[in-house]
Amino acid sequence: DTEVTQTPKHLVMGMTNKKSLKCEQHMGHRAMYWYKQKAKKPPELMFVYSYEKLSINESVPSRFSPECPNSSLLNLHLHALQPEDSALYLCASSQRLAGGLLSTGELFFGEGSRLTVL
Amino acid sequence: AQTVTQSQPEMSVQEAETVTLSCTYDTSESDYYLFWYKQPPSRQMILVIRQEAYKQQNATENRFSVNFQKAAKSFSLKISDSQLGDAAMYFCAYMPKIIFGKGTRLHILP
Numbered sequence: 001d002t003e004v005t006q007t008p009k010h011l012v013m014g015m016t017n018k019k020s021l022k023c024e025q026h027m028g029h030r031a032m033y034w035y036k037q038k039a040k041k042p043p044e045l046m047f048v049y050s051y052e053k054l055s056i057n058e059s060v061p062s063r064f065s066p067e068c069p070n071s072s073l074l075n076l077h078l079h080a081l082q083p084e085d086s087a088l089y090l091c092a093s094s095q096r097l098a099g100g101l102l103s104t105g106e107l108f109f110g111e112g113s114r115l116t117v118l
Numbered sequence: 119a120q121t122v123t124q125s126q127p128e129m130s131v132q133e134a135e136t137v138t139l140s141c142t143y144d145t146s147e148s149d150y151y152l153f154w155y156k157q158p159p160s161r162q163m164i165l166v167i168r169q170e171a172y173k174q175q176n177a178t179e180n181r182f183s184v185n186f187q188k189a190a191k192s193f194s195l196k197i198s199d200s201q202l203g204d205a206a207m208y209f210c211a212y213m214p215k216i217i218f219g220k221g222t223r224l225h226i227l228p
Contacts, residue, residue, distance in 0.1 A: 042218035
């Protein structure tokens with residue numbers, strides 16, 4: 001199994017809603033990532049978890065709250081989002097992080113969750 | 119700070135022809151990895167090819183090969199015998215800092 005599965009594929013929410021994005025991998029990877037991608041732009045790193053601990057938070061607003069319940073699952077909780085948060089949210093995993101907390105290996109990406117904030 | 123530059127926002131190539139996508143990077147590190155990722159219109163980003171900086175030999179994967187010039191900090195991707203399925207955004211990436219270039223959109227002309 002070399003898949004990273006993301007749900008839902010599409011999500012529309014209002015600015016007062018609370019929703020969650022989910023990501024799952026069964027490759028035994030111990031590093032998991034959330035990226036935000038706007039149209040025709042590269043992915044922007046948001047969070048990195050290593051061995052279920054938050055390793056990197058790229059100054060993301062607190063309305064985005066990541067959670068890593070176990071080594072296979074990664075969630076992104078959304079609350080009080082703004083229309084400019086509308087984007088494709090990509091989850092990725094890699095085998096491990098290097099000693100400096102950053103990846104040296106291949107990232108496996110999910111198909112993404114397309115989020116629209118009204 | 120490390121940077122990755124893709125200077126070609128869009129490129130087009132005739133089916134069955136060869137095309138080269140450019141990528142340059144800047145780093146003071148001696149040990150790092152470089153990747154080319156492909157993101158078709160269906161969205162999922164997939165790895166095309168990887169290169170370890172300590173390896174002098176250029177990586178190849180079937181129709182995809184790289185020209186890695188470490189001294190020049192250049193990492194171009196050559197696609198031979200282009201196929202319609204090669205149409206996608208291509209991102210050059212640097213690890214371990216996890217930096218992506220801005221991408222090159224590749225169009226394949228029938």
